[in-house]
Amino acid sequence: MEQLLWQRVDGRKPDDLRPLKITRNYIKHAEGSVLVELGDTRVICTCTVEDKVPPFQKGTGKGWITAEYAMLPRATHQRSQREAVKGRIGGRTYEIQRLIGRALRAVVDLDLLGERTLTLDCDVIQADGGTRTASITGAFIALADALQGLVEAGTLPGLPLRDYLAAVSVGKVEDRLLLDLCYEEDSRAQVDMNVVMTGQGLLVEVQGTAEDTAFPREELDALLDLASKGIAEMVAYQKQLVVLG
Amino acid sequence: MEQLLWQRVDGRKPDDLRPLKITRNYIKHAEGSVLVELGDTRVICTCTVEDKVPPFQKGTGKGWITAEYAMLPRATHQRSQREAVKGRIGGRTYEIQRLIGRALRAVVDLDLLGERTLTLDCDVIQADGGTRTASITGAFIALADALQGLVEAGTLPGLPLRDYLAAVSVGKVEDRLLLDLCYEEDSRAQVDMNVVMTGQGLLVEVQGTAEDTAFPREELDALLDLASKGIAEMVAYQKQLVVLG
Amino acid sequence: MEQLLWQRVDGRKPDDLRPLKITRNYIKHAEGSVLVELGDTRVICTCTVEDKVPPFQKGTGKGWITAEYAMLPRATHQRSQREAVKGRIGGRTYEIQRLIGRALRAVVDLDLLGERTLTLDCDVIQADGGTRTASITGAFIALADALQGLVEAGTLPGLPLRDYLAAVSVGKVEDRLLLDLCYEEDSRAQVDMNVVMTGQGLLVEVQGTAEDTAFPREELDALLDLASKGIAEMVAYQKQLVVLG
């Protein structure tokens, strides 16, 4: 009963997603681009197509998907120093951009893509928790739009996408398990987990971390259930925008 | 007659500005923030207030205004590499951010500001020429909003702004003198000039460059006339948003 | 039956760990140090105690645990370039050293530690898969030895350790689920997962990644079962070396 009446800081129930909105064709120069908004988290995702591949893919006939991630200095409560000013990219940024690239590659058929590279730039213009998962969910649409452009130009015979892809954060805050943490919740989380899944509900990435004290296997299971629910809702939204063969 | 019938690539007359739009309170965390749009050029300008000054201002009782400028990788036709990835900020970026900071300082009374620093971050999300001048015109509003916040909080007795401030590019393209060059014009310009002026029409910065061949003094004069016209229109727009003492 | 007869490249069964050996007091200058060997993977872990904390912990009375990770250039089959020569630390290194530090902090009572920092340096001198999990398992002993030194010097009243901590990799290779992947297996893995658990079997970190195609929830469960078995064996080994309250 108490659980039913209890409300999160923004009035949501434990298993509520924040409003998701994806605006397509947001940047005119890019082959694919969206503004993805998940509550107050806003990320510009662009997809760039280039006819080259990294050295390790050369001559294989396969393509590549890579990602870069950054925040504007004032996306956050306190202004953060630009990584270009520091002269180097920080550890957190590296982790996130490797995650985004890896996740997207899991639903792309790199053989069908051919020897070209698609670069997803995810630039957070306003941050309120869940920037990396919102980036994945939005970047999937920017990627699909860029691929659709290649199909329409006759460069590709069909979309080399195996499935939809979305991601969400879940966590334990004050001993409650919550879906889609906002910044205020995330900063107090005891367990923090990011989950990436396909449209069919298969796992692509699970990253669960005890921030303070270790947690039992049953909580991992319950958090995965929450994430599955949230991702299913996100994929339903994506299906309104993009139709896969 | 030919001059009258002649049209620019986007249908403008030689002395037409592109549509200017400044959306305030664009980023919720910043003390001041706008999205400035000048035709297809779009820049997010935020203003951050911090209670510290650079070493050379310490103990003087004076404040400081500084700026940083960057482009998202896909703000441009071709994706450009992030400066954070290169590990260093390029020469063009340095020139532009020094210009923005210097220009804004010309209309701020640093004594009245007190020992605090206001940092203007100008991040270009879509580029179509004139990004540095649009940044100055938009950053002025973000700055004024942040200063107004300090007044409303009782930190400052009044706005330490001496005047409005706006900037525009002018140039010579195919031997015609044009106001507010778009990218397509800018890339073919024979003379390229950026002008920053106050609301009263005083000069703050004049940067004129012959791209290819030198130009006579009379053309400098005519270009300054065009810039004065454009800046007067921009200041009229700014006056609808911000009222100075 | 086929499953029973089937052997891994090094003759192990699917749920076999490689031989684990931890040699203590390996480097004479360090407050704690081990050589950890897991099959052919060999890592030197040292623990350094310093009476200072990062800025965000200052004045809190709490301590901090951090980690750095590196490989000697010829720890790997092909010589890899030193990160000092490149002038920057790579994304993979950042991910791993953040993981090691975070994992160890989960079993340390930072309040009892007081305002001091313990730095775990994990330097891989020979790599054969599982370097990050071997680092965690070995670093725990180097950390415990350094803390024991503080207890013996009267600096700390007791060991600020809540539990044992060990880590192992698991994965899917040629559709078989395996414990403790060697390099040859890891390079062909379809799913790759690193798990960190406490002596009591609680989860500290779960990082599962589909390298190629997404995987069902049941496989996640089976992989976690394998990891639990392996970690329990590692903790049994650790208990022979270190006794917690």
Add this chain to the structure above:
Amino acid sequence: MEQLLWQRVDGRKPDDLRPLKITRNYIKHAEGSVLVELGDTRVICTCTVEDKVPPFQKGTGKGWITAEYAMLPRATHQRSQREAVKGRIGGRTYEIQRLIGRALRAVVDLDLLGERTLTLDCDVIQADGGTRTASITGAFIALADALQGLVEAGTLPGLPLRDYLAAVSVGKVEDRLLLDLCYEEDSRAQVDMNVVMTGQGLLVEVQGTAEDTAFPREELDALLDLASKGIAEMVAYQKQLVVLG
């Protein structure tokens, strides 16, 4: 009357240049080299010829002119840290070297030059104001000497120079308009302007900056008149050294 009696810190009248001296063949290895002295400002300018062009010029048949600028650490009153020690080139340096290269390109026929690059290195060994304009004035002679060498070697049929080129600073100090500011004047200037002109008096670059308060258009005009006078004197000096077709 007061204006007539008034003297500058070094005894000059408002429209006096400091003594200009250009010593040719100053460095034996370079294809062109000078020591340029403007009062106490001393700059070594060398010109290096290389048979390659930047990527954007490849295959165009056109050459390129570029410049680098630096100060010895003790060229200034206070020792300044080397940029090599800082690990990066500062914003001011970028601005200046871009200016020097751009200015020289305005009088060179890049088509006649052919696919080769001339690099002008301007190293300030003693600074007393006007280092960037002295660099341009001196670099023009180093460039002309290097080009003359190419003509004499039969590599070029004639000098690919369209005109002479010189530069000078002007400014407003204590409400007086002055030609060729020394450091002591420059550090107190209200308006600071650098002007680059050709031998025929055409403008190549105008960079005027209000350091403190904005200035009216009439002052811009008067400063340009002063600059024209100074540059004409410099070009007269250059004509004694180099004869253009």
Add this chain to the structure above:
Amino acid sequence: MEQLLWQRVDGRKPDDLRPLKITRNYIKHAEGSVLVELGDTRVICTCTVEDKVPPFQKGTGKGWITAEYAMLPRATHQRSQREAVKGRIGGRTYEIQRLIGRALRAVVDLDLLGERTLTLDCDVIQADGGTRTASITGAFIALADALQGLVEAGTLPGLPLRDYLAAVSVGKVEDRLLLDLCYEEDSRAQVDMNVVMTGQGLLVEVQGTAEDTAFPREELDALLDLASKGIAEMVAYQKQLVVLG
């Protein structure tokens, strides 16, 4: 008499070497590898063979020998910051790795080696003085083993080694001349000298430095005598491991 009774901090006589031990095949992936121990100084030396040469050797038919040197952070009494974290390699490291490469090249016939590069990585895992000289003495064996591998594979007709090579430090401490300084002696040395010699007793490198006050030529001579004695003992040890034509 006093000289005879006098003992060094570790009980050695002035002309005693510390115990030298070289363990071969220490790292399984490398073409040659040793752990060299000189008292408490321990260094891992690996030799990597690659079929490429630096630009200045291309097309000459000659090979190249190069070296890199580093210390683990806790090889020293106080933890030292990683050079990868600082983002640059320090002056001391550069000096040492240039010395190691140069010294080894003096006994290798680069013509016989052919166009390939052998890279010696010397990583100090525990430091107690003499790390650079121990590195040279150990690297010679790693190099010889890698070259022997090329001979056995039929790539080279014979070992392209002209002679054995070893190095030792000597110095003046409290006015006594000592062979093979340990850290405690080295930190108080008035004169510090590193000597590299061949098996036949020829000089390859002499680096003598007055740390505090200058020294007479006779002391240089006596120090060279001590070094000759120590190196002869080291070469005798090497001859047990490697046989040259």
Add this chain to the structure above:
Amino acid sequence: MEQLLWQRVDGRKPDDLRPLKITRNYIKHAEGSVLVELGDTRVICTCTVEDKVPPFQKGTGKGWITAEYAMLPRATHQRSQREAVKGRIGGRTYEIQRLIGRALRAVVDLDLLGERTLTLDCDVIQADGGTRTASITGAFIALADALQGLVEAGTLPGLPLRDYLAAVSVGKVEDRLLLDLCYEEDSRAQVDMNVVMTGQGLLVEVQGTAEDTAFPREELDALLDLASKGIAEMVAYQKQLVVLG
């Protein structure tokens, strides 16, 4: 006989120095400054006095002497890239500037100097071999002049210099032993040695290197004799400029 008739590339005898010239007060801002010329090698040496010491000297009452060394890009036959452009200082530069600082410290009484740092900047404007030794010989005079200034200002009671200091290169070229190698000789040297000595003929630094093949002890002795002769001549020159107590 043949030896007597034999001449070096520039007509010198084997034991001839090139003409040495030291011009004092070369840069007006520096506390001490010279232009040192040794044949065609020309180096500007400045000495800067600052009232601070490095961390390891703080509170000891002792001063410090340090040095930085650089070459202008076109000091050499081929233009070399600026280290500021590369973003890091190379190994050769580190070696040389450490050598210069160490050598000068050997003749300064750091206790008498008090807690201040003297920085010697040695910038090579034209290189023809022997740049590091010419730097030391010239920097000694710049240092002495800066110290004399401190004496004259009453800051120091007397010159804290123990002796004169000079340096020279010697080497074996085509089996002949030569004093003061020019670039053409240095580039073909079989043995290359730099020697730093005091006015009294004591050794401060000996760095001898076999470039190609090892050399016998007798050649080391003969090279040291040559160096002693050359340094004695340099010190005689220095005595005309500076008088020590």
